[in-house]
Amino acid sequence: MTDEGKTHRGARAIETWLTRSASEYTYTIELTGAHKVDPDHYLATHHLEGNFPGGAVDLHYCFTLSDGLIENLVIEP
Template structure:
């Protein structure tokens, strides 16, 4: 299981799939339930700490730009670390980008999410 092989999206843990599905649907209320209370999100160089800040970040990212997001790769690096690579296209600066969503899980919830190219 710990071999860094590319994995199919359905091989991702349920909590990550739930978060990604809710995020794509702009369902902030559901997306935020995937995180621990003290979770950290790092996106675009900004750090969001705790449920309230993460909820604000999710709300902003849902409304700031219009884009499509496709999961292109998923891999597990160890028991609690997963990377989901997404291809985004939309009206944000640059128009297209591939982003790596790096998840750290604790107790079947997302404790840390780092999003970077």
């Protein structure tokens, strides 16, 4: 998975990223859109507001499924 331009591979690296991301800032998140690009690719858009630099952002979660599991995730503005 890739977030803030950094790629994290493997369960341990992703768990570390998730723990850090969840505790670094306080924010609210709202799903504002979602659609299926093709049978294996999806895009979800979330609006975040909180105490991070800039205070508000719309993020696009582009992910690929393989055998019902997320194979790749890229989070970007």
